[in-house]
Amino acid sequence: MILPIVAYGDPVLKKKATEITSEYVDLKSLIANMYETMYGAYGVGLAAPQIGLSIRLFLVDTSPFAEDESYSEPERKALKSFKKTFINPEILEETGEEWTFNEGCLSIPNVREDVLRKPHIKIRYQDENFDTHIQEFDGLIARVIQHEYDHIEGVLFTDKVSTLKKRLIKSKLTSISKGKINVDYRMRFPKISKKRF
Numbered sequence: 309m310i311l312p313i314v315a316y317g318d319p320v321l322k323k324k325a326t327e328i329t330s331e332y333v334d335l336k337s338l339i340a341n342m343y344e345t346m347y348g349a350y351g352v353g354l355a356a357p358q359i360g361l362s363i364r365l366f367l368v369d370t371s372p373f374a375e376d377e378s379y380s381e382p383e384r385k386a387l388k389s390f391k392k393t394f395i396n397p398e399i400l401e402e403t404g405e406e407w408t409f410n411e412g413c414l415s416i417p418n419v420r421e422d423v424l425r426k427p428h429i430k431i432r433y434q435d436e437n438f439d440t441h442i443q444e445f446d447g448l449i450a451r452v453i454q455h456e457y458d459h460i461e462g463v464l465f466t467d468k469v470s471t472l473k474k475r476l477i478k479s480k481l482t483s484i485s486k487g488k489i490n491v492d493y494r495m496r497f498p499k500i501s502k503k504r505f
Contacts, residue, residue, distance in 0.1 A: 309341045310348045311359045312496040316416045316464070317485025318360070319498075325355075325362045325460040327396045330438045332363070339393055339436060342367055349493035351414045353452045355459030358415050360496065366456035367393045370449055383447065390449050397433035399457055400442070402426040409451055411465045417491045419480050421469045425454050 314320055328335070338361075346354040352373065355366035373379070374388035404427040412420040429450045432442045445453055455465060466477065483489055487497035 309344065310494060311341055311345045312494040313345065313349060313354075313414050314358050314360050315484050315487070315489075315495050315497045316466075316481055317498040318415075318496070320357050320360055320362055321415060321459070321464060322462045323357065323362045324462045325357055325364045328363050328365065336436065339365075339367065343369075345493075346414075349414050349491075353456040354414065355456045357459050357462075364396045364460045365394070366397070366460060367391075368449075368452050368456060370452055373448055379448075387448060393436050394431070394453070394456070395434040395436070395438065397431055397457060397460070399429055399431050399454070401430040402428070402454070403430075404428045409448070411451075411455060413455070413465055414493070416464065416466060416481070416484060417489055417495075419466070419477055419484070421465065421473055421477070423455075423465050423468050425451050427451075429453060431457075 342354050342356070342359065345359060346367065346369070350372070352370050353366060353368045356363045369391040370387040371389075371391065374384045376384075379387065402425075406424040406426055408422045408424055410420050411423045427450060428444065428446050430442065430444045431453065432440065434440050458464065466474065466481065485498055
C-alpha cells in the first residue's frame with residue numbers, strides 16, 4: 309500500500325525518533341508499504357518519520373544510481389545490488405574528507421542543494437529479523453544512509469546548508485509546507501493553524 313509522504317513543515321520531521329522492538333505491530337507490512345511508497349515516488353531511501361511515524365526505521369535501495377554512467381563499473385555494480393532495511397541504527401563513525409553531493413528529499417520536493425558529508429561510515433543496526441549487524445559503507449551508499457539516518461535524528465538536509473542558501477530557498481520551503489506544490493506522488497501536508505487576532 310502506498311502511503312502519503314509527510315511534507316516539510318510537519319513537526320514529526322524534526323523529532324528524534326524512538327527505538328522499536330520485534331513486538332512492533334505489523335512491522336513486516338509496514339516495511340513492505342514503505343518500499344512500495346519509496347518506489348512509487350522514485351526515491352532511493354525512505355525513513356519512517358517521512359510517513360508520519362517517529363520510529364528508528366529507514367530503508368535504502370541505491371539501484372537507480374547504477375544507471376548513471378559517470379560511476380565506475382564496480383561502483384555501479386555495488387549501487388545496483390544495494391537494498392537494505394535499517395532498524396534502530398546507530399552511526400558509530402564517520403570518517404574521511406568531506407565531499408559535496410547535490411541532495412534532494414521526498415519530503416522537500418523540487419528543492420536540491422549541495423551537502424557536505426564524510427565518505428565513510430560505520431553503523432550498527434538491526435535487520436527485519438532483529439539480528440544485529442555492524443557494517444562499514446563508503447561513497448554514495450554511505451551518503452544515502454547518512455541522509456536517512458538524519459531523518460530519524462530529526463535533521464533535514466536543508467539544515468546542513470549555509471545561512472545564505474537557507475534564505476534563498478525559504479519561499480520554496482514555505483510553499484511546500486502550505487501544500488502549494490505539484491508532485492506525482494501522495495503527500496500529507498502540515499495542518500496550518502489559523503491564528504486568531
